[in-house]
Amino acid sequence: MTPPPTKVVRGVTLRADPAREPCFQVVHDSAQLADYADMSDVARRQRLHKHMHNEMQSLEMAAQSLADFPDATWELRMCLARQCWDESRHTRLLHGRLREIGGRKGEFPVMNYEWSITCMADNVWARLAIQNRTFEGGEIDLLRRLVRMWADAGDPRTAELLEGILADEIQHVRFSNVWIKRAAKEDPGVLWKLASAVNFVRAVTKGLQPAPGEVNAVGVDMTGFEHVEVLANVADRRLAGFSEAEIAQILEQEDALQAQPRRGAAAATPGPA
Amino acid sequence: MRTVFVATAGLETAPLANGSVVYNLKTSKFIMLNPSANLIWSALSRAHSEQDLVDLLRDRYDGVDASAARQAVQATLRELQQLELVAQREGEAEPIEAGAPAGVRASGPDDGYAPPSVKVLDEEDLLKVFQITAAEISVASCWWAACTAGCP
Numbered sequence: 001m002t003p004p005p006t007k008v009v010r011g012v013t014l015r016a017d018p019a020r021e022p023c024f025q026v027v028h029d030s031a032q033l034a035d036y037a038d039m040s041d042v043a044r045r046q047r048l049h050k051h052m053h054n055e056m057q058s059l060e061m062a063a064q065s066l067a068d069f070p071d072a073t074w075e076l077r078m079c080l081a082r083q084c085w086d087e088s089r090h091t092r093l094l095h096g097r098l099r100e101i102g103g104r105k106g107e108f109p110v111m112n113y114e115w116s117i118t119c120m121a122d123n124v125w126a127r128l129a130i131q132n133r134t135f136e137g138g139e140i141d142l143l144r145r146l147v148r149m150w151a152d153a154g155d156p157r158t159a160e161l162l163e164g165i166l167a168d169e170i171q172h173v174r175f176s177n178v179w180i181k182r183a184a185k186e187d188p189g190v191l192w193k194l195a196s197a198v199n200f201v202r203a204v205t206k207g208l209q210p211a212p213g214e215v216n217a218v219g220v221d222m223t224g225f226e227h228v229e230v231l232a233n234v235a236d237r238r239l240a241g242f243s244e245a246e247i248a249q250i251l252e253q254e255d256a257l258q259a260q261p262r263r264g265a266a267a268a269t270p271g272p273a
Numbered sequence: 274m275r276t277v278f279v280a281t282a283g284l285e286t287a288p289l290a291n292g293s294v295v296y297n298l299k300t301s302k303f304i305m306l307n308p309s310a311n312l313i314w315s316a317l318s319r320a321h322s323e324q325d326l327v328d329l330l331r332d333r334y335d336g337v338d339a340s341a342a343r344q345a346v347q348a349t350l351r352e353l354q355q356l357e358l359v360a361q362r363e364g365e366a367e368p369i370e371a372g373a374p375a376g377v378r379a380s381g382p383d384d385g386y387a388p389p390s391v392k393v394l395d396e397e398d399l400l401k402v403f404q405i406t407a408a409e410i411s412v413a414s415c416w417w418a419a420c421t422a423g424c425p
Contacts, residue, residue: 129403138407184396188301191399195287195294195303198403201410209412230407249401257408 001068001122012207014116018060023106024053031210034108034217039153045103048158052094053110055165059087061118061131069124076124079175086168093161100157109217117204125180125190126197132176133194134201136169140240143169144233170240177241277320277364278350281357286314287403294394294402297357303394304356305402309334310389313349317359319367323347329369334386345388352391 005016009028020026027033035050036043062083065072072080095105118130143166151159183190210222232250242250285296292311295304306314312333313326321329326346331337337345353359394402 134405135410138405138410141407181396181400188303188396189298191303191396192285192287192296195296195399195403196285198405199287201405205405205410205412230411232406243397243400245397246401246404250404250406253404253406254408257406 004119006120007116009116010208012204013120014204015119016116017112018057018064018115020110021106025106025109027109027111030111030113030208030222031214031216032109033111035220036218037220039149041102044101044153044155044158045098046108048094048098048101049103049105049108050110052091052098052105054114055087055090055094057112057115058131058136059084059091061115061127062087064119065124065127065131069127072124073179076175076179079179083172083175086172090165090168093165097158097161117201120200121197123193125183125193126200128176128180129194129197130201132172133180134198136173136176137237137240137242138230139169140166140173140236141230141233144236145230166236170236173237173240173242181241274363275322275366276361277322277366278317278326278354278359278361279320280314280317281360284358289402294399295358300357302356303399304358305390305392305394305398307387307390308384309345309387310349310391313346313389314353314358316369317353320362320364321369322366323350325366325369326350337386341388349389349391356391356393 006013007016007028008014017026017028033050034046036046062080066077066080066084069077098104098107114131114135118127118135121127121130143162147159147162147166150156150162180190180194212223214222216222231254232247234247234251237247237250238244283298285298287294287296289305292305292307293314295306295314296302297304309330312329316326316329323343323346327339327342330342330346331339350359350361354361392398
């Protein structure tokens with residue numbers, strides 16, 4: 001694989017951004033995002049816009065793996081190709097819903113966070129470990145929460161849409177688990193590629209962490225909340241092929257995070273609705 | 274000339290919040306080291322005597338007596354040699370690096386001493402260790418807009 005073009009954000013080297021239509025304003029740092037802390041009308045549009053763009057990145061990451069690793073097993077490539085189809089469908093669904101509530105493509109700045117991390121990996125196992133097992137594994141946890149959040153906010157239509165996306169994401173995590181575990185039986189080095197990839201994500205996450213009190217483009221304190229409320233979606237992680245031991249470990253890590261001293265209560269300064 | 278110990282070539286190490294995992298490509302084994310074992314292991318990127326390592330352990334962890342430290346170092350070196358991570362030879366020891374050796378996390382004052390532990394991981398153990406929660410990912414940027422209060 002040819003070394004990819006890169007960019008440097010807060011001292012961290014990441015994959016350069018994929019192409020975007022002119023309507024999008026691409027930013028490189030979460031401080032430049034206009035993410036809101038509430039469920040006001042503008043915040044709803046921004047949340048759907050962000051989710052839509054995340055699905056776009058998911059499509060691009062899976063497609064880039066197909067392009068970068070032509071020698072991967074055909075059946076694995078078929079899984080990636082099917083994932084491309086799923087992610088493109090998710091993007092269209094979210095775009096449609098965004099338009100229904102009065103939003104438009106390019107209304108908010110976007111950041112290619114997952115793409116920039118995942119596509120630094122130079123082998124398919126690391127890509128699966130980062131995109132599918134880590135990011136989409138986390139998305140399984142998040143989506144279960146988001147479904148409830150939108151339903152509670154009086155928007156069952158968006159909640160239902162997200163429930164459908166969740167079902168697909170479980171399959172994306174599942175096929176990565178199946179393939180990684182299958183390949184590791186023949187070559188334990190696959191597991192080392194996974195371990196190195198996960199440590200890369202940890203290092204990037206640490207490097208990109210905002211400084212205390214740092215606010216984003218709409219004045220929201222980015223360190224005012226600990227994010228520990230997003231907990232493992234055990235039932236769906238089980239469906240996605242995580243073992244009981246892996247799930248128990250994730251729960252243990254969450255307990256440890258929750259036990260840490262909090263940086264402070266939620267410090268939202270919501271922007272204009 | 275005295276007996277010194279040094280890490281064998283061709284090994285890879287992945288740091289953890291508490292310790293590290295070493296991959297021996299030759300034996301295809303993954304070995305997890307707790308913080309005190311990792312302290313010893315990290316020092317062995319250069320040749321050191323048993324005494325150097327005992328001093329290092331006692332220097333890092335207050336309250337570990339000389340006899341316990343020696344026993345711990347001897348047991349750890351034995352295990353690391355059995356796993357082909359460390360070789361023994363006659364030669365000159367190199368100076369211990371000032372501060373923590375490369376790859377060893379700076380520890381806080383409340384990090385207590387636990388005797389060195391060297392554990393061979395199977396596939397499931399390894400997969401278990403290398404996972405990240407959604408909350409951890411969100412530290413860099415509230416990630417998929419999942420929070421409802423105080424969080425973008």
